[in-house]
Amino acid sequence: MLIAAILALTVGTYTMRLAGVQMRERLELPAGMQRLLPMAAATLLTALAVTAALTESGGFAGIARPAGVAVGALLAWRRAPFVVVVVAAAGTAALLRLAGVA
Numbered sequence: 001m002l003i004a005a006i007l008a009l010t011v012g013t014y015t016m017r018l019a020g021v022q023m024r025e026r027l028e029l030p031a032g033m034q035r036l037l038p039m040a041a042a043t044l045l046t047a048l049a050v051t052a053a054l055t056e057s058g059g060f061a062g063i064a065r066p067a068g069v070a071v072g073a074l075l076a077w078r079r080a081p082f083v084v085v086v087v088a089a090a091g092t093a094a095l096l097r098l099a100g101v102a
Contacts, residue, residue, distance in 0.1 A: 062102035068093030 029037070053069040055061055072089030
């Protein structure tokens with residue numbers, strides 16, 4: 001059963017991607033839509049990151065996780081090494097939770 005589900009998802013994903021490539025030649029988008037389309041991926045990724053950073057089980061995650069994400073974002077913006085960003089973000093969240101800040 002699991003293999004069948006994986007195969008079905010694989011075929012579906014491949015078909016949708018192939019349809020996008022095939023329809024690109026046939027589909028004419030307005031100029032305004034063509035300008036906005038490249039920003040759609042960044043917008044969706046930002047929404048996903050914000051949702052993951054602020055919510056847990058359908059509710060607010062507390063202060064510790066967003067604080068850790070903020071520290072990580074600041075260090076990434078300052079071009080710190082990836083390992084430093086991850087360890088600092090996780091450490092910030094862990095220390096705040098250890099201190100009793102949910």
